[in-house]
Amino acid sequence: MSKQFQFKLVLLGESAVGKSSLVLRFVKDQFDDYRESTIGAAFLTQTVTLEDQTTVKFEIWDTAGQERYKSLAPMYYRNANCAVVVYDITQSTSLEKAKSWIRELQRQADPNIVIALCGNKLDLAARRQVSQEEAKKYAEEEGLMWGETSAKTGEGVSDIFTSIAKKLPLTAPPSARAGARAGPARTGVDLNKQAAAGQGQGEQCNC
Amino acid sequence: MDRNDYYGGDSASLNLTQLYRKFRPDQAVPQDLGRDRDYAVDLIPKFIIASGELTRILVHTDVTRYLEFKQIAGSFVYRDGKISKVPSTEMEAVKSPLMGLFEKRRAKKFFEFLQNWKDEDPATHQGIDLDKDTMAQVYEKFGLEPGTQDFIGHAMALYLDDDYKKGIARPTYERIVLYTSSMARYGKSPYIYPLYGLGELPQAFARLSAIYGGTYMLDKPIDEIVTDADGKFVGVRSGNETVKAKQVVGDPSYFGAGKSAEGGKVRVVEEGKVVRAICFLKHPIPGTDDADSAQIIIPQNQVGRRNDIYIACVSSTHNVCAKDVYVAIVSTIVETDRPEQELAPGLQLLGPIHDKFVSVSSLYTPTSGGEADNIFITRSYDATSHFETVVEDVQNVWKRMNGKDLVLKKREVNVEA
Numbered sequence: 036m037s038k039q040f041q042f043k044l045v046l047l048g049e050s051a052v053g054k055s056s057l058v059l060r061f062v063k064d065q066f067d068d069y070r071e072s073t074i075g076a077a078f079l080t081q082t083v084t085l086e087d088q089t090t091v092k093f094e095i096w097d098t099a100g101q102e103r104y105k106s107l108a109p110m111y112y113r114n115a116n117c118a119v120v121v122y123d124i125t126q127s128t129s130l131e132k133a134k135s136w137i138r139e140l141q142r143q144a145d146p147n148i149v150i151a152l153c154g155n156k157l158d159l160a161a162r163r164q165v166s167q168e169e170a171k172k173y174a175e176e177e178g179l180m181w182g183e184t185s186a187k188t189g190e191g192v193s194d195i196f197t198s199i200a201k202k203l204p205l206t207a208p209p210s211a212r213a214g215a216r217a218g219p220a221r222t223g224v225d226l227n228k229q230a231a232a233g234q235g236q237g238e239q240c241n242c
Numbered sequence: 243m244d245r246n247d248y249y250g251g252d253s254a255s256l257n258l259t260q261l262y263r264k265f266r267p268d269q270a271v272p273q274d275l276g277r278d279r280d281y282a283v284d285l286i287p288k289f290i291i292a293s294g295e296l297t298r299i300l301v302h303t304d305v306t307r308y309l310e311f312k313q314i315a316g317s318f319v320y321r322d323g324k325i326s327k328v329p330s331t332e333m334e335a336v337k338s339p340l341m342g343l344f345e346k347r348r349a350k351k352f353f354e355f356l357q358n359w360k361d362e363d364p365a366t367h368q369g370i371d372l373d374k375d376t377m378a379q380v381y382e383k384f385g386l387e388p389g390t391q392d393f394i395g396h397a398m399a400l401y402l403d404d405d406y407k408k409g410i411a412r413p414t415y416e417r418i419v420l421y422t423s424s425m426a427r428y429g430k431s432p433y434i435y436p437l438y439g440l441g442e443l444p445q446a447f448a449r450l451s452a453i454y455g456g457t458y459m460l461d462k463p464i465d466e467i468v469t470d471a472d473g474k475f476v477g478v479r480s481g482n483e484t485v486k487a488k489q490v491v492g493d494p495s496y497f498g499a500g501k502s503a504e505g506g507k508v509r510v511v512e513e514g515k516v517v518r519a520i521c522f523l524k525h526p527i528p529g530t531d532d533a534d535s536a537q538i539i540i541p542q543n544q545v546g547r548r549n550d551i552y553i554a555c556v557s558s559t560h561n562v563c564a565k566d567v568y569v570a571i572v573s574t575i576v577e578t579d580r581p582e583q584e585l586a587p588g589l590q591l592l593g594p595i596h597d598k599f600v601s602v603s604s605l606y607t608p609t610s611g612g613e614a615d616n617i618f619i620t621r622s623y624d625a626t627s628h629f630e631t632v633v634e635d636v637q638n639v640w641k642r643m644n645g646k647d648l649v650l651k652k653r654e655v656n657v658e659a
């Protein structure tokens with residue numbers, strides 16, 4: 036039988052670097068030229084099947100703009116198994132911002148978190164401000180994965196998620212994995228199920 | 243906007259660094275408590291009633307997708323010097339050491355009466371009218387002893403004092419039914435609790451709100467509430483920026499709580515004080531069968547007080563502290579000028595206390611509803627051990643702001659990227 040894993044993946048990076056566009060490309064293979072700043076996305080899931088038929092399901096958390104005004108909650112990083120920190124290759128300031136997120140992750144997140152640095156908007160390479168050498172060197176120094184993508188053309192997108200899936204510690208028994216809050220690994224009480232049962236007992240709920 | 247750099251305001255859950263910064267700014271965090279990041283210590287102890295109003299809101303708004311809950315392992319009550327499990331069915335009442343043999347039979351009849359009650363079937367009423375008779379009369383009809391009334395009224399109906407006995411019986415009936423139905427839901431106690439502490443609740447709501455376009459600013463001082471010549475709300479000033487809005491909502495600390503009015507308008511008044519002791523233990527609370535978590539209620543009459551003493555205990559099972567540490571918070575409404583001593587009956591039940599942080603906080607209530615000046619102020623978190631009064635306040639503020647009741651109806655849009 037093939038093995039199944041579920042991991043929480045968080046996205047970080049300056050506004051407008053293309054975080055939501057990357058997710059949209061990865062999950063739905065779509066792109067939108069006039070994408071608004073993210074609202075409306077709770078989290079999405081997408082499954083990657085590796086060569087040995089192991090499936091890795093990503094529960095992908097987009098920031099919903101909470102990174103503005105320093106208000107990203109600890110809950111966002113909590114139990115994240117992997118993080119994709121995105122910069123825009125046409126904006127050198129966005130790499131600086133990415134570096135500060137990486138420092139924040141190294142301080143706050145689980146020490147075993149897998150971090151990928153991702154240079155997006157590869158289709159705009161003519162306007163490049165961040166060289167591949169510079170970003171790659173930084174990633175190597177910090178022990179990060181690195182790749183360039185274009186959410187617009189799709190180039191590099193599935194590669195980066197697949198490499199993350201391969202790098203995640205798939206050998207650990209499911210119970211030993213940090214995270215995996217959703218899905219069968221949840222051990223807490225199930226409010227939803229119980230509430231449905233409760234409604235039958237005359238609880239007022241017009242939902 | 244929040245002046246703190248963490249979510250949750252008064253009801254945040256803090257790590258050790260934040261806790262020490264708040265209570266003992268001049269002291270380093272001790273090394274013997276384990277890793278800082280393992281801690282999420284609630285500033286205000288509250289549990290969630292499994293069938294209560296907050297659970298309904300959590301499920302309805304779908305914030306449950308960000309949260310995970312565990313049961314509180316036991317609900318206990320203090321009687322005649324020791325603690326026992328709160329019985330919640332006639333079966334448990336029969337086994338409970340809280341009552342003598344004859345009292346058990348009377349209590350069994352009382353619980354059967356409550357369980358069988360049907361509004362439309364007078365045969366189940368046994369001559370009692372829940373909307374006319376007082377609770378005192380109902381107790382009298384079943385001949386229940388004062389000590390039994392104490393645990394029913396305080397540990398099940400969760401009243402803070404004895405005034406309820408003079409009122410009609412229905413609200414008490416409803417509260418006991420809420421308790422027993424919550425108990426029936428998960429089995430060990432009527433309470434549930436979010437992993438990583440209560441501070442997860444505001445974080446989850448903040449995330450939900452961000453997903454719908456809300457903007458949060460942490461670490462943002464609020465320097466002034468700006469009003470026009472008629473005293474109506476204009477905006478709030480932070481440094482040299484002023485944000486304008488039609489309405490403002492906030493807790494009393496942003497509206498002059500604890501400060502002298504200095505010619506300005508008095509917007510909140512103090513109603514009383516709560517004393518709370520956050521205690522770190524290195525063992526479970528004695529007499530709770532080594533429960534990883536518990537609520538203990540000490541009814542006021544049992545210790546000669548006017549207000550109950552509450553103990554709420556959680557542990558590493560709830561991801562709020564290091565392994566083998568237990569966090570117990572003892573609280574009550576202040577009645578004398580030596581508040582810490584008032585907690586003694588509760589502190590004594592804990593066994594050796596590794597460390598404790600005692601604080602006295604004032605309970606504030608707004609002086610006006612806010613309809614006239616568009617300034618809507620909530621009440622401080624009270625001494626109750628659960629969130630039901632908080633939810634009532636949220637609903638009440640909503641109504642003041644919008645002129646109609648908060649109705650949770652089915653969402654029409656499906657939110658997705």
Ligand SMILES: Cc1cc2nc3c(=O)[nH]c(=O)nc-3n(C[C@H](O)[C@H](O)[C@H](O)COP(=O)(O)OP(=O)(O)OC[C@H]3O[C@@H](n4cnc5c(N)ncnc54)[C@H](O)[C@@H]3O)c2cc1C
Pocket residue numbers: 243244245246248249250251252253296299443444445447448451458491492493495496620629632633636
């Ligand atoms: C029991 C409970 C029920 C809740 N129900 C809802 C709900 O139905 N809908 C919803 O959107 N959010 C709800 N919340 C979330 C809560 O109101 C959040 O505090 C709020 O959504 C976000 O407030 P904030 O931006 O001020 O952030 P926070 O960081 O939570 O708080 C910021 C500041 O706001 C003030 N504040 C916090 N909580 C309150 C409050 N309840 N009333 C007034 N001022 C407050 C404090 O001064 C705090 O410093 C609930 C929270 C709790 C604990």
Ligand SMILES: Nc1nc2c(ncn2[C@@H]2O[C@H](COP(=O)(O)OP(=O)(O)OP(=O)(O)O)[C@@H](O)[C@H]2O)c(=O)[nH]1
Pocket residue numbers: 048049050051052053054055056057067068069070071072073098100155156157158159184185186187188
């Ligand atoms: N040319 C090009 N444009 C892109 C690419 N990815 C994203 N964009 C555009 O960049 C803009 C911002 O993309 P988003 O995905 O909304 O960026 P974000 O990082 O999620 O932004 P916030 O939600 O504000 O944090 C949009 O107009 C996208 O169409 C890409 O690979 N190439």
Ligand SMILES: [Mg+2]
Pocket residue numbers: 054055056072073097099100
């Ligand atoms: Mg976005």
